[in-house]
Amino acid sequence: xxxxxxxxxxxxxxxxxxxxxxxxxxxxxxxxxxxxxxxxxxxxxxxxxxxxxxxxxxxxxxxxxxxxxxxxxxxxxxxxxxxxxxxxxxxxxxxxxxxxxxxxxxxxxxxxxxxxxxxxxxxxxxxxxxxxxxxxxxxxxxxxxxxxxxxxxxxxxxxxxxxxxxxxxxxxxxxxxxxxxxxxxxxxxxxxxxxxxxxxxxxxxxxxxxxxxxxxxxxxxxxxxxxxxxxxxxxxxxxxxxxxxxxxxxxxxxxxxxxxxxxxxxxxxxxxxxxxxxxxxxxxxxxxxxxxxxxxxxxxxxxxxxxxxxxxxxxxxxxxxxxxxxxxxxxxxxxxxxxxxxxxxxxxxxxxxxxxxxxxxxxxxxxxxxxxxxxxxxxxxxxxxxxxxxxxxxxxxxxxxxxxxxxx
Amino acid sequence: xxxxxxxxxxxxxxxxxxxxxxxxxxxxxxxxxxxxxxxxxxxxxxxxxxxxxxxxxxxxxxxxxxxxxxxxxxxxxxxxxxxxxxxxxxxxxxxxxxxxxxxxxxxxxxxxxxxxxxxxxxxxxxxxxxxxxxxxxxxxxxxxxxxxxxxxxxxxxxxxxxxxxxxxxxxxxxxxxxxxxxxxxxxxxxxxxxxxxxxxxxxxxxxxxxxxxxxxxxxxxxxxxxxxxxxxxxxxxxxxxxxxxxxxxxxxxxxxxxxxxx
Numbered sequence: 156x157x158x159x160x161x162x163x164x165x166x167x168x169x170x171x172x173x174x175x176x177x178x179x180x181x182x183x184x185x186x187x188x189x190x191x192x193x194x195x196x197x198x199x200x201x202x203x204x205x206x207x208x209x210x211x212x213x214x215x216x217x218x219x220x221x222x223x224x225x226x227x228x229x230x231x232x233x234x235x236x237x238x239x240x241x242x243x244x245x246x247x248x249x250x251x252x253x254x255x256x257x258x259x260x261x262x263x264x265x266x267x268x269x270x271x272x273x274x275x276x277x278x279x280x281x282x283x284x285x286x287x288x289x290x291x292x293x294x295x296x297x298x299x300x301x302x303x304x305x306x307x308x309x310x311x312x313x314x315x316x317x318x319x320x321x322x323x324x325x326x327x328x329x330x331x332x333x334x335x336x337x338x339x340x341x342x343x344x345x346x347x348x349x350x351x352x353x354x355x356x357x358x359x360x361x362x363x364x365x366x367x368x369x370x371x372x373x374x375x376x377x378x379x380x381x382x383x384x385x386x387x388x389x390x391x392x393x394x395x396x397x398x399x400x401x402x403x404x405x406x407x408x409x410x411x412x413x414x415x416x417x418x419x420x421x422x423x424x425x426x427x428x429x430x431x432x433x434x435x436x437x438x439x440x441x442x443x444x445x446x447x448x449x450x451x452x453x454x455x456x457x458x459x460x461x462x463x464x465x466x467x468x469x470x471x472x473x474x475x476x477x478x479x480x481x482x483x484x485x486x487x488x489x490x491x492x493x494x495x496x497x498x499x500x501x502x503x504x505x506x507x508x509x510x511x512x513x514x515x516x517x518x519x520x521x522x523x524x525x526x527x528x529x530x531x532x533x534x535x536x537x538x539x540x541x542x543x544x545x546x547x548x549x550x551x552x553x554x555x556x557x558x559x560x561x562x563x
Numbered sequence: 564x565x566x567x568x569x570x571x572x573x574x575x576x577x578x579x580x581x582x583x584x585x586x587x588x589x590x591x592x593x594x595x596x597x598x599x600x601x602x603x604x605x606x607x608x609x610x611x612x613x614x615x616x617x618x619x620x621x622x623x624x625x626x627x628x629x630x631x632x633x634x635x636x637x638x639x640x641x642x643x644x645x646x647x648x649x650x651x652x653x654x655x656x657x658x659x660x661x662x663x664x665x666x667x668x669x670x671x672x673x674x675x676x677x678x679x680x681x682x683x684x685x686x687x688x689x690x691x692x693x694x695x696x697x698x699x700x701x702x703x704x705x706x707x708x709x710x711x712x713x714x715x716x717x718x719x720x721x722x723x724x725x726x727x728x729x730x731x732x733x734x735x736x737x738x739x740x741x742x743x744x745x746x747x748x749x750x751x752x753x754x755x756x757x758x759x760x761x762x763x764x765x766x767x768x769x770x771x772x773x774x775x776x777x778x779x780x781x782x783x784x785x786x787x788x789x790x791x792x793x794x795x796x797x798x799x800x801x802x803x804x805x806x807x808x809x810x811x812x813x814x815x816x817x818x819x820x821x822x823x824x825x
Contacts, residue, residue: 185748379670380666380669380670380721380722380723381720381721381722382666382670382717382720382721382722383666383670383671383721384630384631384671386671386674386675387635387639390635390636390639391639391674391675393636394636394639394640394643395643397640398640398643398644417635418633445748445750447750447751447753447770447773447774448764448766448770450750450768450770450773451753451763451766451767451768451769451770451773452765452766452767452768453763453764453765453766454764454765455764492764492765495761495764496763496764496766497756498716498751498753498754498755498756498758498770499631499716499755499756499757500716500720500751500755500756501716501720501721502716502720502748502749502750502751504720505720505747505748506748518631518633520633521632521633522633522634522635523633524633525632525633525634526633526634526635526636531632531633532761532762534760534761534762535632535757535760535761537760538628538632538757538760538761539629539632539634539637542624542626542628542629542637542641543637543640546589546622546623546624546641547589547592547593547623547624548589548624548628548759548760549589549593551589551592551593553620553622553623554620555592555593555620556587556592556593556618556619556620556622557568557570557592557617557619557620558592559587559591559592559593559598559601559602560566560568562598
């Protein structure tokens with residue numbers, strides 16, 4: 156699925172864009188508080204993978220903290236660092252849950268977020284809290300076991316000296332027996348890895364797929380001026396035929412890239428980049444928050460354009476091969492009213508933290524309405540007729556274009 | 564006063580070729596308000612003895628509103644016809660006071676074989692000042708006045724031109740006050756994407772009034788723009804709140820021409 160579009164030029168610029176925008180989260184920092192909280196979650200997520208490697212390796216080899224002795228003080232530093240990030244991530248997650256559910260922030264309460272999208276967002280945040288509780292339970296219980304000479308790491312009394320669990324563990328687990336601590340430590344271990352696997356399975360069905368797709372999405376960003384709308388080669392061939400009496404009449408029919416239809420009616424008409432964008436969108440709503448049409452109460456929401464594209468893509472993907480359901484993105488998901496409310500101001504494109512481009516979809520939907528169905532607001536039909544007749548969007552004669560020179 | 568505005572055909576007939584083509588645009592040619600912007604720019608060009616010409620009756624719509632409205636056929640027909648005219652006169656460099664023409668000529672004509680160096684009039688005026696051809700030193704016209712600049716989407720976000728118009732306001736010795744939404748975060752005036760030519764969809768507020776509120780918050784006495792359509796939208800917004808006697812909406816070219824007493 157997805158029409159072709161060339162996004163393989165300038166690989167170095169693309170890598171740089173990906174490094175700055177996806178890895179460096181450059182565009183997040185236009186809203187510093189959210190950016191800091193998001194960064195805490197993001198760094199914790201990435202760095203915790205190091206501990207996850209040990210957890211998995213322990214699981215396969217039947218050992219306990221297999222890198223503890225070989226890495227020495229670096230191990231203590233690493234886990235301590237992870238624990239601090241984990242606490243920051245916990246604060247961020249709670250703050251996000253509170254912000255999303257208790258504060259009435261407009262972009263989290265738009266109609267397109269009602270139902271599943273809101274549940275999805277909360278579910279992920281709750282999963283993150285559970286994950287954090289498990290890992291701190293594991294380290295905390297193990298710390299107390301070590302204090303009592305009961306940890307599997309070595310049967311002597313000692314302390315790991317991790318930044319958080321060395322005081323949080325004794326605080327929580329002081330009254331527990333060694334047997335109970337062993338069980339809690341195992342619950343922490345199994346719970347953590349269980350949540351990781353659950354999360355990985357859930358990811359493709361969730362908006363949280365952005366943690367992976369942000370990278371290809373930013374790599375394949377539009378690198379040209381935002382004001383440049385895509386060129387339609389198929390139209391060029393036909394227009395050349397119309398304007399040139401000596402043109403080869405077979406040129407258009409010989410063109411290999413002649414589309415089945417002009418513009419976009421359904422998701423199959425979109426480019427692969429549009430489709431990738433739809434799967435990468437995490438529904439943060441920064442696009443909708445800055446959209447002049449949405450701000451002034453029009454039906455258009457750039458976020459909904461991306462969500463509709465994804466939902467329709469899923470629906471088409473679930474159809475049996477060869478089956479057509481008679482529905483389409485334009486009409487069944489996105490109304491012409493939404494499409495016509497856009498001012499093409501590029502605010503949504505600018506606001507997206509991962510360079511998603513809702514505008515290109517909106518314009519391609521317009522192209523379908525206008526060039527396939529001649530369906531447009533009547534004033535626009537008049538404007539287009541004027542351009543064709545007298546070379547201006549208003550009814551003024553082309554020969555009068557210099558009249559201003561002699562007017563007072 | 565009389566302007567010196569030769570057309571390309573007159574230039575060609577007398578064996579001359581101008582350094583730069585002034586693309587007036589439909590608004591600049593036909594809209595009563597925008598014609599004043601055209602004249603202000605011509606005053607500056609004449610004053611600085613810029614060797615320029617216009618296409619006159621040979622100019623036609625760039626096709627921008629057609630392309631934004633989704634009619635690629637009309638756009639490409641306009642573009643191809645314009646490219647024939649431009650290439651016929653061997654045009655290399657174009658200046659325009661309309662960000663929509665600017666964007667289309669600069670970004671969308673190359674795909675159809677039209678390659679020109681295209682600049683916005685604020686960039687040209689900045690260059691005229693920087694090279695000493697235009698002097699504003701000591702001008703009292705706007706000294707100390709509060710001026711806010713409304714970024715045209717097709718100049719700012721679409722083409723990353725944010726500094727030239729601001730640098731010119733600074734040259735006026737005026738106080739540039741930014742709106743809360745400015746530069747890459749600027750709010751559209753509501754005219755782009757062919758909205759200028761149709762009624763807005765159903766909503767709770769007109770976009771130009773939302774933007775007018777942003778401008779009013781700055782307590783500026785002048786709203787500067789760099790686009791004839793933004794100018795119309797902001798002027799309408801100011802009229803809507805009955806402030807047309809207190810707040811002026813002026814193009815950067817008009818500010819400069821007034822300040823230089825041209």
